[in-house]
Amino acid sequence: MTTLSNKKVIIIGDRDGIPGPAIEECVKTVDGVEVVFSSTECFV
Numbered sequence: 937m938t939t940l941s942n943k944k945v946i947i948i949g950d951r952d953g954i955p956g957p958a959i960e961e962c963v964k965t966v967d968g969v970e971v972v973f974s975s976t977e978c979f980v
Contacts, residue, residue, distance in 0.1 A: 949974075950978075
């Protein structure tokens, strides 16, 4: 069991770092995780 099991997740990625969809694909491999929001932002 992981700390993300059966949780809802909000993902905010960074344009110059790791984008949101890449994090989302990794998080989806955990059973019971629901991604409720995923975005890639530019922090300047």
